[in-house]
Amino acid sequence: MTMNEAPRFSEERLQEIQALVARYPGPQSALLPVLHMAQEDFGYLSLDVQKYVAEVLGLTLIQVREVVTFYTMFREQPCGKYLMEVCTNASCMLNGADELVRHMCDKLGIKVGETTPDGMFTVTEVECAGACSGAPVVQINNVYHENVDAAYIDAFIEKASKEDAA
Numbered sequence: 001m002t003m004n005e006a007p008r009f010s011e012e013r014l015q016e017i018q019a020l021v022a023r024y025p026g027p028q029s030a031l032l033p034v035l036h037m038a039q040e041d042f043g044y045l046s047l048d049v050q051k052y053v054a055e056v057l058g059l060t061l062i063q064v065r066e067v068v069t070f071y072t073m074f075r076e077q078p079c080g081k082y083l084m085e086v087c088t089n090a091s092c093m094l095n096g097a098d099e100l101v102r103h104m105c106d107k108l109g110i111k112v113g114e115t116t117p118d119g120m121f122t123v124t125e126v127e128c129a130g131a132c133s134g135a136p137v138v139q140i141n142n143v144y145h146e147n148v149d150a151a152y153i154d155a156f157i158e159k160a161s162k163e164d165a166a
Helices: 011-022 027-042 047-057 061-070 090-094 097-108 150-165
Strands: 082-087 121-126 138-140 143-145
Touching (some): 011 027, 027 047, 027 061, 047 061, 082 090, 082 097, 090 097, 097 121, 097 150
Antiparallel strands (some): 082 138
């Protein structure tokens, strides 16, 4: 999808959505999986994509926005090749998550929510990753990394940067 091009699902995806909606009592019940599909297809959920999802499901934009803005798994902006989501809830915070976030941002030269200029890394905070026993936890592209410290992150960034350069 280019900047000026309106988002459109493929015919196959629209059929998949129709079949999904048919399984539920109403179209709003299919909103979460359809938002996942949209994010997969379009990369992130821009306002235009959210309007399109509302149109496809026969919902209002506010119904879609309520879900998109509630869940941290939905992105409204493009992100880097590596989305690094740091849990900053109680267990993780007590085990150094705040310091880890600062370290990551300092190392990459960005603020929370930003992406490095090369498009490689985005750092975000999430409210709870649900893995308190492994605190602090960082999800990198939806893969959990537990008991993460600055050295672990430095090694990951170095390895990912080298692999991308190769």
